[in-house]
Structure formats: C-alpha cells, structure tokens
Amino acid sequence: MRILVDENMPYARQLFSEFGQVEAISGRDLTPSKLKDVDGLMIRSVTKVNEALLTEANKLSFVGSATIGTDHVDKSLLMSRDISFVNAPGCNAHSVADYLISALFVLAQQHQFNLRDKTVAIIGVGNIGTRVIDKCEALGINYLLCDPFKAPADAFRQYVSLEEAARADIITFHVPLTRDGQYPTFHMVDEAFLSALNPGTVLVNASRGEVIDNKALYHVLSQGKQLPTVLDVWENEPHVMAELLPLVELATAHIAGYSLEGKARGTEMIYQAFADHCGRRVSQHLEDFLPHPEIAGFNLGQPPTPEIVQRLVHAVYDVRRDDKLFREHALAGKGFDWLRRFYPERRELSSAVITGNPSVTSLQLAPLYQLGFSRPD
Numbered sequence: 001m002r003i004l005v006d007e008n009m010p011y012a013r014q015l016f017s018e019f020g021q022v023e024a025i026s027g028r029d030l031t032p033s034k035l036k037d038v039d040g041l042m043i044r045s046v047t048k049v050n051e052a053l054l055t056e057a058n059k060l061s062f063v064g065s066a067t068i069g070t071d072h073v074d075k076s077l078l079m080s081r082d083i084s085f086v087n088a089p090g091c092n093a094h095s096v097a098d099y100l101i102s103a104l105f106v107l108a109q110q111h112q113f114n115l116r117d118k119t120v121a122i123i124g125v126g127n128i129g130t131r132v133i134d135k136c137e138a139l140g141i142n143y144l145l146c147d148p149f150k151a152p153a154d155a156f157r158q159y160v161s162l163e164e165a166a167r168a169d170i171i172t173f174h175v176p177l178t179r180d181g182q183y184p185t186f187h188m189v190d191e192a193f194l195s196a197l198n199p200g201t202v203l204v205n206a207s208r209g210e211v212i213d214n215k216a217l218y219h220v221l222s223q224g225k226q227l228p229t230v231l232d233v234w235e236n237e238p239h240v241m242a243e244l245l246p247l248v249e250l251a252t253a254h255i256a257g258y259s260l261e262g263k264a265r266g267t268e269m270i271y272q273a274f275a276d277h278c279g280r281r282v283s284q285h286l287e288d289f290l291p292h293p294e295i296a297g298f299n300l301g302q303p304p305t306p307e308i309v310q311r312l313v314h315a316v317y318d319v320r321r322d323d324k325l326f327r328e329h330a331l332a333g334k335g336f337d338w339l340r341r342f343y344p345e346r347r348e349l350s351s352a353v354i355t356g357n358p359s360v361t362s363l364q365l366a367p368l369y370q371l372g373f374s375r376p377d
C-alpha cells in the first residue's frame with residue numbers, strides 16, 4: 001500500500017508505516033502525478049482536494065485531513081468517486097481557545113482594561129466556541145453566543161443575532177468557511193459590519209481568513225477607526241495583505257491550532273480512521289509519542305489572582321512570540337509557510353499540572369482547571 005502524508009503532520013510516518021510505504025510531501029505543492037498508484041492521502045488544510053488534483057489518482061480510496069476545517073476538500077467529488085473522507089473534528093479546539101485567551105490577556109494589558117468588565121461575543125458555538133465558553137466562565141468574563149444553527153435546538157443556552165453580537169466589546173469568530181445557505185460565513189465581516197461597530201471593539205479571527213473581508217478591514221482601519229484586531233488567518237494565505245499587517249495588533253500565521261497536542265491528535269484521529277477503513281485494529285497511541293512538556297506544572301504559594309492567572313497562561317503560551325516571528329518573516333518569500341512548517345514547539349494549557357501549597361484550597365484552584373490546566377492525578 002502507498003500512503004502520502006503531509007510533512008507538517010507530527011508522528012505520521014511512525015503511525016502510517018504499519019499500513020505500507022509512507023512518503024512525506026509538501027502539502028501546498030502536491031501535484032496530480034504524485035497521486036498515481038497511491039492508496040491513502042493524509043493532508044492538512046493547505047492541500048486543495050479537487051478535480052484537478054485527482055486526475056491521476058487511479059487507486060486512491062481514502063483521504064484523511066488532520067484538521068477541523070474541511071473547506072479545502074471537495075467532499076461530494078470524493079463521494080462520487082467512492083473515496084472515503086475523514087477529518088479530525090475538535091482535534092485542536094483547546095489549542096485555538098488557548099490562543100484566544102493568551103491574545104485577550106495581551107490586549108487587556110495593552111489597552112488597560114479588565115476582561116471581567118467586558119463582554120465577549122462568540123460567533124460559532126461548536127467545538128472551539130464551547131471551549132471558549134468554559135474559559136470565559138473560568139475567568140469571570142461575560143459572553144454572548146451567536147450560532148443560528150445551534151440556537152433552535154439548544155434549550156440550555158441563550159443565543160443572540162449577529163447584529164446583537166456586534167455590540168459586544170470583543171467579537172471572536174469560530175465558524176467554518178461557507179459560501180452557501182442562509183448563513184454563509186464568507187465575508188460575514190464586511191465594510192457595513194465593521195462600520196457599525198463601536199470604536200474600541202476588539203475583533204479576533206482564528207477561523208478562516210475569508211470570514212473577514214480583508215480589504216474592507218484595511219479600509220476601515222486605515223481611516224483611523226480603533227478596532228484592536230487579532231488575525232491568525234488571512235485571505236489568500238500564504239499571501240498576506242502587506243498593508244493590513246501594521247494595522248493589526250496581533251498577527252500570526254494560521255497557528256492558533258498548532259499546539260503539539262492539537263496537531264498530533266489530528267494525525268492520530270485520521271490514523272484511527274484509516275485503520276478502520278483497512279479493517280485493522282490500531283496498535284499505536286498518541287500518549288506513546290508526546291514528549292514531556294518543558295513546563296510540567298506550577299505549585300502556587302498563594303491563591304491565584306488575575307495577574308497570576310495571566311502569568312501562568314503566558315508561561316505556557318504567549319502569542320506575542322508568534323506575533324514577533326510573523327512580523328519578521330511572514331511577508332518574505334515562503335515566510336508564511338516556513339513559520340508553520342518550523343513552528344516552535346507549543347503545548348496546551350493542559351500539559352501543565354497546577355498544585356497549591358496547603359494554604360491554597362481546591363476551590364481556589366478550580367477556575368484554573370476550568371481554564372484548561374490539569375489537576376494532579
């Protein structure tokens with residue numbers, strides 16, 4: 001059996017070798033001829049799976065994408081050709097929610113506001129949005145939910161319209177990229193949306209670049225409207241709109257989901273699906289591969305104050321590291337893709353175990369666990 005795996009997929013060679021011959025490829029540069037006589041193709045979001053790519057795919061029976069998003073894959077085409085498709089729902093949801101919290105702490109510091117006085121509108125309440133809810137609750141931040149697909153069937157939560165959500169202090173997008181239907185997300189943030197926002201509204205996009213019309217954003221920001229903006233995703237990646245970069249407060253190379261756990265979980269999920277597809281039992285597990293984190297945990301000598309919580313989060317992941325690298329490298333040559341290919345190891349909050357000395361009660365530590373840190377065994 002011949003299997004192609006994206007070179008940016010941790011542990012893929014070890015896992016997929018048990019099924020046959022594995023070749024690592026650059027997902028962005030995959031050409032149709034590479035797919036001749038290939039049985040399984042394991043990709044990430046940079047590989048567009050369409051008619052053109054599959055012209056020489058004479059044996060392909062399985063495509064696995066180690067990602068949450070699936071907008072890069074023509075699923076009906078795969079179905080029509082009897083090629084199984086599997087992605088990795090939720091694999092890096094914790095990572096994206098960690099990214100958001102790390103970014104909000106930075107903005108709160110820069111703009112001298114208290115997150116507890118702010119309301120966050122969560123647009124898209126799926127795997128990531130739900131984890132963002134947990135983190136907001138852990139930090140005592142108010143939130144509004146906007147998800148027209150979830151709202152009708154969810155008796156436990158209240159939802160607002162996008163117009164109401166737009167009046168929140170902070171708006172964070174966790175939607176898939178869609179172009180059809182009643183609530184498409186392509187350019188859901190356009191010039192009209194941006195113009196209607198209160199000055200000072202914080203915008204965060206860690207979903208897909210095309211959710212925000214980047215030209216409209218540039219236009220509104222360059223006219224001087226204050227909208228502190230965090231962009232992890234960009235229209236036309238890897239080609240970032242250069243003029244927009246200086247106007248954005250935090251800028252990163254589509255790495256919100258790039259914790260080692262998030263990427264490796266994606267690989268493991270499609271490995272398991274491929275084993276199923278082949279009628280085999282899995283013999284390897286992610287926990288056998290993940291290294292011990294550099295920061296294994298913290299022992300608190302006092303109850304966690306907001307400042308301590310922020311320091312703990314930034315000790316595990318500080319988005320300013322990635323923002324700095326982005327500004328130095330993203331616009332040059334293959335900079336955007338290299339920042340992703342050679343992404344420095346980053347762990348999820350869950351990799352750090354929090355304990356306290358006897359003066360710290362478990363009740364005082366509970367919000368840290370809800371935020372994503374781990375409890376001792």
Ligand SMILES: NC(=O)c1ccc[n+]([C@@H]2O[C@H](COP(=O)([O-])OP(=O)(O)OC[C@H]3O[C@@H](n4cnc5c(N)ncnc54)[C@H](O)[C@@H]3O)[C@@H](O)[C@H]2O)c1
Pocket residue numbers: 068069070089090092093096123124125126127128129146147148149150174175176177178183184185188206207208232233254255256257258
């Ligand atoms: N930046 C990154 O590294 C990164 C990592 C993972 C995922 N993502 C992106 O984030 C998206 C969301 O991930 P998820 O795991 O939460 O997906 P999910 O499918 O679990 O949830 C998405 C939610 O968005 C809702 N939604 C769809 N259209 C909407 C609209 N017009 N308005 C409001 N809500 C809408 C859906 O009903 C669903 O509940 C993915 O599709 C992917 O594109 C980005």
Ligand SMILES: O=C(O)[C@H](O)[C@H](O)COP(=O)(O)O
Pocket residue numbers: 008044045046066067068069070092254257
């Ligand atoms: O949808 C996702 O899971 C992420 O956006 C995706 O994983 C980003 O990383 P890439 O697949 O582009 O390497």
